[in-house]
Each structure stands twice: as structure tokens, then as C-alpha cells.
Amino acid sequence: MTTVTASPTSSLTHQYLEEAERFSAHNYHPLPVVLDRGEGSWVWDVDGNRYLDMLSSYSALNQGHRHPLILKAARDQLERLTLTSRAFHNDQMGPFLRELCEASGFDAALPMNTGAEAVETAIKMVRKWGYQVRGVPDGQAEIIVCEDNFHGRTTTIVGFSSEAQYREGFGPFTPGFKLVPYGDVEALRRAIGSNTVGFMVEPIQGEAGVVVPPDGYLRETAALCRDNGVAFVADEIQTGLGRTGRLFCCDWEGVRPDVLVVGKALGGGVYPVSAVIADAEFMDVFRPGDHGSTFGGNPLGAAVGRASLRVILEEDLSRRSDELGSWFMDRLRAIASPHVEEVRGKGLLIGVVIRESSGPARPFCEALQERGILAKETHHQIVRFAPPLTVGRADLDAALAEIETVLR
Numbered sequence: 001m002t003t004v005t006a007s008p009t010s011s012l013t014h015q016y017l018e019e020a021e022r023f024s025a026h027n028y029h030p031l032p033v034v035l036d037r038g039e040g041s042w043v044w045d046v047d048g049n050r051y052l053d054m055l056s057s058y059s060a061l062n063q064g065h066r067h068p069l070i071l072k073a074a075r076d077q078l079e080r081l082t083l084t085s086r087a088f089h090n091d092q093m094g095p096f097l098r099e100l101c102e103a104s105g106f107d108a109a110l111p112m113n114t115g116a117e118a119v120e121t122a123i124k125m126v127r128k129w130g131y132q133v134r135g136v137p138d139g140q141a142e143i144i145v146c147e148d149n150f151h152g153r154t155t156t157i158v159g160f161s162s163e164a165q166y167r168e169g170f171g172p173f174t175p176g177f178k179l180v181p182y183g184d185v186e187a188l189r190r191a192i193g194s195n196t197v198g199f200m201v202e203p204i205q206g207e208a209g210v211v212v213p214p215d216g217y218l219r220e221t222a223a224l225c226r227d228n229g230v231a232f233v234a235d236e237i238q239t240g241l242g243r244t245g246r247l248f249c250c251d252w253e254g255v256r257p258d259v260l261v262v263g264k265a266l267g268g269g270v271y272p273v274s275a276v277i278a279d280a281e282f283m284d285v286f287r288p289g290d291h292g293s294t295f296g297g298n299p300l301g302a303a304v305g306r307a308s309l310r311v312i313l314e315e316d317l318s319r320r321s322d323e324l325g326s327w328f329m330d331r332l333r334a335i336a337s338p339h340v341e342e343v344r345g346k347g348l349l350i351g352v353v354i355r356e357s358s359g360p361a362r363p364f365c366e367a368l369q370e371r372g373i374l375a376k377e378t379h380h381q382i383v384r385f386a387p388p389l390t391v392g393r394a395d396l397d398a399a400l401a402e403i404e405t406v407l408r
């Protein structure tokens with residue numbers, strides 16, 4: 001791994017940073033690096049410096065940058081047909097949804113584009129199921145969610161966030177949600193009432209800082225939901241599709257959710273593709289006109305989704321993630337650092353918690369950037385390491401040497 005030479009202060013980089021600063025909304029705080037090329041686990045900045053991408057666009061790049069099979073599928077489809085809307089059928093959506101159902105073991109899937117849209121879809125599905133199947137009085141359905149959740153940025157979704165900044169200035173919010181502490185089965189048991197229709201949970205809380213719940217949490221909450229006629233909704237937008245060392249993170253505890261929400265890597269880093277996957281009991285609450293999306297299920301997205309899924313399955317990326325993740329986490333834990341409080345995660349979804357006394361995580365990320373590693377802090381104290389699942393062991397090994405220097 002080579003130390004980055006020119007970087008943030010080069011005039012070319014500076015020019016792009018100024019332009020973005022001037023013309024964009026300031027709703028992000030990116031690292032000062034301007035990228036113009038990517039391949040596999042590597043990206044290059046406009047000055048020609050190379051970096052190992054250890055964020056993978058929040059797990060949307062599990063297959064790496066510009067995977068040849070995904071690019072080929074996209075190119076082939078670009079040459080044929082890109083958009084039909086759902087007013088007509090196309091020859092990619094059916095096969096895509098069948099392949100998604102075969103991989104996940106469910107009856108049907110509903111295609112959307114972004115993760116937040118898929119979460120919104122799941123909320124609508126579970127509410128309607130509650131009224132139609134469970135017989136909850138109209139307008140009374142309640143969905144339980146967890147503190148420190150991250151399910152997206154729409155007004156309904158931020159309305160049930162426990163993060164003050166996500167909500168501040170954006171109300172009024174959609175009613176019908178109740179918060180319980182994450183990882184606490186008894187809190188969920190106490191919160192379930194006669195109008196509770198769903199419990200929506202991240203199997204590992206990614207944005208909260210790679211928070212892994214206690215062993216048995218998913219299994220016990222899923223059983224609790226089953227006993228109470230509550231739909232168990234797993235938001236696997238970040239944890240799914242191989243990221244945690246299983247195809248879905250719920251697989252670690254043998255849990256089959258009632259409703260499974262996927263996104264991010266389903267688009268292979270090329271195109272936004274998300275989906276809600278469920279059995280007919282849930283899927284069939286939707287009738288024509290109940291719900292929709294102009295771009296959801298479009299042939300380009302479906303072709304990209306098919307290739308993205310095929311790469312994950314055929315390259316056995318779940319197993320790679322499991323093996324490389326365990327090894328990488330062991331190596332991280334072995335680093336004697338006065339700054340590290342904890343290393344946690346599953347597969348290649350890893351969080352390094354920086355001690356409060358060592359200051360925030362951001363300067364560690366900036367130091368990593370100078371050494372050719374792109375990682376991003378989440379929630380002040382945590383550095384997240386989530387490289388593409390296709391990353392080479394030698395590349396991770398080289399990165400470890402740099403990480404060790406920075407953490408020491």
C-alpha cells in the first residue's frame with residue numbers, strides 16, 4: 001500500500017471540493033477525496049492516488065466496483081430496453097423476482113428502487129395485513145421499532161428515529177410507531193399490544209455503529225412475534241446479500257422473517273434496486289392501484305439485480321465474507337491500541353469503537369485516507385470497515401499494517 005502524496009490539498013481536488021461546497025446542499029460531511037475511477041476493491045482520486053475502499057458505499061458494493069458480469073448485464077440491457085413502467089410487462093422483472101424468491105425461499109417479491117422506498121412498502125404491507133388478516137380496527141395499527149434504528153430518510157421513517165438530528169425540523173410525523181431498546185426481548189414483550197401488527201428490526205444495526213444484538217435476540221423476538229400474530233420485518237438492506245457472512249444476517253439464528261427488506265447490494269453498485277420479499281399471505285394484500293413506483297421493476301434494474309444476485313451466489317461471497325471477516329476481526333483485535341475500546345461485527349461488517357478519551361473517530365478516518373484507505377466514521381466514535389466481499393486477503397493484509405499504524 002502506498003502513502004497518498006498529493007491528495008486533499010492538490011489544486012485539482014481543491015477545485016472539485018470548492019465546486020461541490022458551493023453548488024450542493026450540505027447534507028453530508030464527506031472525506032475530502034474526489035474519486036474518478038473504481039475497479040474491484042480499489043478507487044482512484046482525480047490526482048491518480050489509489051485507495052482501498054473499505055466502506056463499499058454502505059454495503060451497496062458487496063460485489064466490488066464495476067463487476068464485469070454486472071456491467072455486461074447492464075450494457076446488454078441498455079442496448080435492448082430500459083424502462084416500461086408497470087403499465088406493461090417486461091422480460092426481466094419476472095425472472096428477477098423468481099430468482100430472488102428462489103434464493104431467499106419466499107413466495108413473492110415487490111421491486112422498488114431505494115432502500116427507504118422498500119421500507120415504506122413494508123410498512124404499508126404490514127399495516128394492511130394487520131387490518132385485513134388480523135382484523136385490527138382501522139387506523140389503529142402499530143409497528144414497533146428499535147431505538148437507534150436506521151431505516152432511511154423519508155418523513156415517515158425519520159419520524160420513528162430516536163436520533164434527534166434525523167427528526168429536528170422535519171415534523172409533523174406519521175403516528176403508529178413505538179420504540180423499544182434494541183437487543184432487549186423483554187422490552188418487546190411488554191410493548192406488544194392488541195393493535196401491534198409488526199416489529200421491524202435490523203439484524204445488526206449498521207448506521208448506529210455496527211451494533212450486534214445478544215445471541216438469540218433475533219430467534220427470541222421472531223418467536224415472540226409468531227406467538228402474538230405480529231409480523232417480523234427484517235430490514236436487511238445493509239446486512240443482507242452476504243455482508244455478514246450469511247446470505248441474510250437472520251440466517252445466523254435460523255430465523256425466517258415474515259417480511260424481508262433488501263436493497264443496496266441488490267443493485268451491484270450500478271443502479272438502485274430494492275425489494276420487499278414475503279409469502280403470499282402478506283404480498284396478496286396489495287391489489288392493482290394500492291402501491292407503485294414508476295421505476296420499480298424496470299428492465300434495466302431487473303437485469304442488474306439478476307446479475308448482482310448471481311455474482312453473490314456463484315462467487316460464494318457469503319462464505320468469503322465469513323472467512324475473511326473472522327480473520328480480519330481477529331487481526332484487528334490483536335492490535336495493541338490505546339485508542340480502541342472494542343472491535344465488533346459479523347462477516348465483513350466491522351466496527352472499531354474509539355475510546356471517548358481518544359477523541360472522535362473522524363481524525364482516524366482522515367489519517368487512514370492519507371495512507372490509502374477509505375473508511376468512514378459512524379456516530380462519532382466508530383470507524384466502520386466494510387470492504388467489498390470480493391476483496392483479496394493480501395489487500396486486507398496490507399491495509400491492516402496501515403490501520404495498525406494509525407490506531408497506535
Ligand SMILES: *Cc1c(COP(=O)(O)O)cnc(C)c1O
Nearest residue numbers: 114115116150151152235237238
Ligand atoms: C441504507 C439503509 C436504508 C436506506 O436505504 P436508501 O437506499 O439509502 O434509501 C434502510 N435501512 C438500512 C438498514 C440501511 O442500511
